[in-house]
Amino acid sequence: MLPRTSFPSAYRAAPTLCRRCLLRSMTARGQQSRFISTSWLEKQDEAKRKWEERAKLIEEGKIQHIWDTFKDRGYVKDLAGTEDQIKELMVQKRIGAYVGIDPTAPSLHVGHLLPLMPLFWMYINGYRAVTLVGGATARVGDPTDRLQSRVPMKKTDMTMNITKIHYQLKRIWLNVEAQATRFGYEKEPRIWNRAILNNSQWYASLSFIEVVSRLFKGMRLGPMLSRETVKRKMEKGDGMSLDEFVYPLMQAWDWWHMFRKMGVRMQIGGSDQYGNIISGIESIKYLRDTEPDPDQKLSDDLSNTPIGFTVPLLTDSSGAKFGKSSGNAVWLDQFMTSTFDLYGYFMRRPDADVENLLKLFTFLPLEEVSEIMEHHNQDPSKRHAQYALAYEVVGLIHGLEEAATVQDQHKGLFSKGGATEVSSYPTGGPPTANMASAFRVDIKLPESLVLGKSITRILYAAGLADSVTDANRLTQHQGAYVGGAPGQPAATNRGISTGELTFTPIKNWFPQDTRNFLVDGKLLILRRGKHFVRVVEVVSDAEWEASGMMYFGEPGTGRVRLLRDALMTGAKEGEGHDLSALSSPEARRDFLDRAEALYSDEAGRFKGLPSEAFMVKKTRARQILEQSFRVFARSGNQSAQAKTAAIDEVLERAARNLDGHVENYMAEKKRQEKKKIRTSRPADEKSAVRWV
Missing domain, CATH: 3.10.290.10 (RNA-binding S4 domain)
Structure with missing residues (x-):
């Protein structure tokens, strides 16, 4: 036992402690220490100075207030707070804003994109932007505008949805930054701030009694029962369960967590989220004013006032709401709605709607939108505005390169072209x-x-x-x-x-x-x-x-092995299927000769089709097979990549040859049949019908 050491009680430990325990205690405290560099402080001071200069330019009318941008582009529907409060707060400081998404489906849809657009605009203008995935709240489900309760999701479905939506948001955020650069917004490192959060991060360690004592205690049933969502579901639906009843309070706690930890003062939501936003504002004000810890207590001035707004409802041409519950969702996952179909959806928008959609779903300056519409109105049949709209939306979601590709496909006789699926991690270039x-x-x-x-x-x-x-x-x-x-x-x-x-x-x-x-x-x-x-x-x-599927490396599915098996199937009867029998040069030469013949023998699958349809260069076929058999010649095995690349090359060449020969063969066959029918018709019918 080490000697015991006495030290003052200021160390918040027992008056006497052995040296080993003391060292452990000091080490634990050291690991939890966090330091702030002077460069970070200098960067924050510089950001504050720039923001004050920007506020002065806004007050002088030299640059536009972002709230005026929102109004000009049509993002604002209902306000939670006064317009003067919102404008003043957004000038005073770089407030944070968030949009919440519950992962109740495996993908976002176009309806989700609308509340995200003002959040993107705030980010490229220097505000903090947060997209919140409701991994915890999705287990309850938002009852807003629903008469029937949601079917509980399986854990596997929820995990799948969270994973897909999380990485979908990551890709879209990167495209937002590319769009910002494209339109002249210069990113300020360590000042521009965005995050993708999951509310399970704090709900997993949150004490239930803390929520009850801090939040539930201050909420009254009267206002909550008077909410339209509650009344409709209780009177016309299947009733309101307790978890659905407190769902707005769960959403409010999310906001409160980000409010005090990250400075998120604004919530942006769809038009159906106005009630939840109002409930959140009331909850945050109560939590702010009743904070028991004096060190964490916030003042009730404008800088600590929660605000929010909703965006207009997005509907289709029939007036129906776009969403997964409506059954007409246009998904942002290209395996659920292909980029071709997404592009085509915006190409089909009516002329009366396209200008508004250009303002809502693109970063194009309003002056450029006006020019596009002026050009479009000169000849609406060319659908110039629809082309611009579809290109910008696909570019935002899937990248400008994919947008250019799918635009060419639409302009080329509306052919969908080849599949763009990536089957494996790319090694030939950067994995974007x-x-x-x-x-x-x-x-x-x-x-x-x-x-x-x-x-x-x-x-x-x-x-x-x-x-x-x-x-x-x-x-x-x-x-x-x-x-x-x-x-x-x-x-x-x-x-x-x-x-x-x-x-x-x-x-x-x-x-x-x-x-x-x-x-x-x-x-x-x-x-x-x-x-x-x-x-x-x-x-x-x-x-x-x-x-019938195969995976990479599945036993018995290698290209060389499949090719060998196919060739062995055509081997002469009585020679067996043991490749070790091909150890002699004479046996290998004979086998290769028969392998080359196998290509032309395949012509039997199409009666009358010339054998050249299946022919490849005999020297190349021999080269592939010789590479696969070198192990028997004791000259060393070849790499799998070299062999599979050679086989793929020959098979692709054979496929191209086959397509061309089959097409020519079928065309010639039709001409022969047509000629035969024409020559066999009676003379009176020949004179009555003109044949081309």
């Missing part, structure tokens, strides 16, 4: 966020792989690694992540909690430890880099086999 939007998030893999193979093989099968070797390198350098509890080892990891989305680096654990990361024993979330995510659904081996 917009490229990740074409990377399907949800996939299926068999149980025998997920629960019986190494995590490196799972990464390769999920398309997140170029090979098992590449996956091993990733795990060694902690370049890939799995959804689970951070900081816990694989053998005892408790996985993702309901409503949360947390990751931990992947390490080479035992195959049986993968089970600890499954959500409800069914979903495995994997990630490489910032944006490439796979949510793997584990299916039974029987279901996988019945699906």
